[in-house]
Amino acid sequence: MQTVVVTGAAQGVGKVVAQTFAQAGWAVVLADIQPLDALLAELTGAGHTASALSGDQSDPAYAAALADHVAQHHGGTDVLVNNAGISFITPAEQISLDQWQRVMAVNLTGPFLLSQALGQQMLARGSGAIVNVASVAGLGGVIHRAAYNASKHGLVGLTRTLAAEWGGRGVRCNAVCPGWIKTEMDAKDMGSGAYTDADIVNRVPLARFASPEDIAGAILFLATAPFVNGVCLPVDGGWNADSSWDALRLKTRG
Numbered sequence: 317m318q319t320v321v322v323t324g325a326a327q328g329v330g331k332v333v334a335q336t337f338a339q340a341g342w343a344v345v346l347a348d349i350q351p352l353d354a355l356l357a358e359l360t361g362a363g364h365t366a367s368a369l370s371g372d373q374s375d376p377a378y379a380a381a382l383a384d385h386v387a388q389h390h391g392g393t394d395v396l397v398n399n400a401g402i403s404f405i406t407p408a409e410q411i412s413l414d415q416w417q418r419v420m421a422v423n424l425t426g427p428f429l430l431s432q433a434l435g436q437q438m439l440a441r442g443s444g445a446i447v448n449v450a451s452v453a454g455l456g457g458v459i460h461r462a463a464y465n466a467s468k469h470g471l472v473g474l475t476r477t478l479a480a481e482w483g484g485r486g487v488r489c490n491a492v493c494p495g496w497i498k499t500e501m502d503a504k505d506m507g508s509g510a511y512t513d514a515d516i517v518n519r520v521p522l523a524r525f526a527s528p529e530d531i532a533g534a535i536l537f538l539a540t541a542p543f544v545n546g547v548c549l550p551v552d553g554g555w556n557a558d559s560s561w562d563a564l565r566l567k568t569r570g
C-alpha cells in the first residue's frame with residue numbers, strides 16, 4: 317500500500333484530497349495545525365488506513381516529527397501533498413514585517429521543510445513524488461495579495477527546482493495552481509468583502525468556482541503520472557488562458 321502525507325487536511329481542499337487518496341486505496345497521513353480526530357475517525361471507520369499528526373508546519377521540529385511518524389507507522393512516504401496555506405489580503409504598503417514573515421513561513425518555508433524532511437525518505441528509496449498546492453496567484457499578480465502571491469510564486473520556483481534537482485534520483489515534484497475554490501478560506505475572504513461570487517464567476521471561462529474535488533483529481537493525477545515532472549498546472553477553469561475583457565466573455569454566455 318502506498319502512503320500519502322496530506323497537509324492542511326482538517327478542512328477544505330486538504331480534507332477532500334485525503335478522502336480521495338483513501339478511496340483510491342492509499343494509506344493517508346493527515347497533517348494540520350488543527351485537530352484531526354474527526355477526519356481520522358471517518359477514514360478509519362470506513363476501513364481505510366490512516367494516521368494523523370497535528371502541528372505547525374512552519375516549525376522545523378514538526379517536519380522532523382512528521383518524518384519520524386511516517387517512518388514508524390508507514391515505513392516511509394511515497395507522496396507528499398503540500399496543501400496547507402493561509403490567505404492574506406492587505407494593501408502592499410500596509411503589510412507589517414511580522415505579517416509578511418508569517419505568510420512566508422506557512423506558505424513557503426513550511427512546504428520546503430516538509431519537502432526536505434520527507435523528501436529524504438523518498439531519495440533514500442529512489443522514488444516518490446511531491447505535489448505542491450500553489451495558486452493562480454503563483455503565476456500572476458493579484459491586487460492586495462503581495463505576501464500571499466510572493467509565497468505562491470516562491471512555491472512555483474521551489475517546485476521547478478526540486479523537479480530539476482531530485483528528478484534524476486527518482487523523486488518528481490509538481491504543483492497545481494488553482495483558481496478560486498469554494499472552501500472555508502474562500503468564505504472567510506469573501507466575508508471580508510474582498511470579492512463577490514460574481515467577480516469570480518464572470519472572470520472564469522467555465523463560469524464557476526472550482527470545487528475541492530476538481531483540485532483533488534488534478535493532485536491525484538500529478539501524484540501518479542510517472543513522466544510528469546516540474547509542471548505547475550493551472551486548475552482554474554481557463555482563467556490563465558483567457559485575456560478577454562469581462563464584457564466580451566459575458567457576451568459569449570448568451
Ligand SMILES: NC(=O)c1ccc[n+]([C@@H]2O[C@H](COP(=O)([O-])OP(=O)(O)OC[C@H]3O[C@@H](n4cnc5c(N)ncnc54)[C@H](O)[C@@H]3O)[C@@H](O)[C@H]2O)c1
Nearest residue numbers: 324326328329348349372373400401451496497499500501
Ligand atoms: N480557496 C481558494 O480559493 C484557493 C485558491 C488557490 C489556492 N488555494 C490554496 O489551496 C490550499 C488549501 O486551501 P483551502 O481553500 O482548503 O484553505 P482552508 O483555509 O480551508 O484550509 C487550509 C488548511 O491549512 C491548515 N493550516 C493553516 N496554517 C497551517 C500551519 N501553519 N500548519 C499546518 N496547517 C496549517 C488550516 O488549519 C486548514 O485546515 C492553500 O494552500 C491555499 O493557499 C486556495
